[in-house]
Amino acid sequence: MSIGQYSFEEYLSVVKSFHGYTAPGLAAGGFMVDLALSRMPGGVLFDAVSETRNCLPDAIQLLTPCTVGNGWLKIINLGRFALSLYDKHSGKGVRVFVDAQKIRAWPEVEAWLFKLKTKQEQDGQLLLEQIRQAGPELYGIETVLVQPQFLGKRRRGGIGCCNMCGEPYPIDDGAICRACAGETPYVVFGEANRSTVAWSRQ
């Protein structure tokens, strides 16, 4: 059982190094990405969607050219453990999802995915072993067409300096940046190296 260019064990070691631990979601995700890749025609420039924020984005980032930072991976949180790869121009692609019926044959996988056991009650080794043994069997594949409004690059307008914090920001966001408009998660309780007077770029 292999995942991309890796044996299952090699893949788990890459996972551990990037993700911090050998999460079952990345083991399953590895097979899912592999399945999706195997159905994509060669030479197609593709983008990816992860339908969950949990685990699966990292499998996509490890096994495809698509990352969050390069914009080729989008996370659209639909709450399903599923992903799609699709031609970035035509939108044609494949979607791989967890098949709720198929996993019933693998009790530790079922218990994990449906949260029938607490993390403490789970047998982590057995879970990884069942995911490995089942291989691609747990998943379904369907062909999809990504709708046009989700294709193409986000167009970004000009960059100016925020009249409040003085930092560069997209001027399309308004007269001040989103952070100064109240979306910041921080309280700033000490400053260093910041020019004290906000200024505008003319």
Place this chain on the structure above:
Amino acid sequence: MSIGQYSFEEYLSVVKSFHGYTAPGLAAGGFMVDLALSRMPGGVLFDAVSETRNCLPDAIQLLTPCTVGNGWLKIINLGRFALSLYDKHSGKGVRVFVDAQKIRAWPEVEAWLFKLKTKQEQDGQLLLEQIRQAGPELYGIETVLVQPQFLGKRRRGGIGCCNMCGEPYPIDDGAICRACAGETPYVVFGEANRSTVAWSRQ
């Protein structure tokens, strides 16, 4: 000039392998993450925030244990090229941002960040060289306190099967999953391996 465990050149090669190309945003991001790490006390379990979706998340994922998939990196799109690392329990941390005044001394960096030149007009090599030469000089640092509502794990409730698509989904989302509720970016135009009758898990 080094970035984390890497020389600048080694770092660019890691960037190329993960991100696909040696984006200037990752070169700058490398110094920014490095600066933030240098201000964090040792032994602290920290989470990260990227204030932009562009490039910076990948620098964080390459140079810290925080990834999108493990949930330790959150992207809060404030439109600023800035990041924070903070103690995941207390919320205390550091924020590193691009200092709009400091970059004026580096014309190619300024032209890139404020989009004064098109991509075609940019001198990519010179840009990378200026980012390398400037090193940590382009950035400001401030101490922050992340507000309590942004700390802690997302609590997720139970998992059931969607009454429409039959796939596992968080039952807190309602009677059907978000995709079936209309948030899907796809048209499904062919099915394979999916059980034809939707079913509910009892």
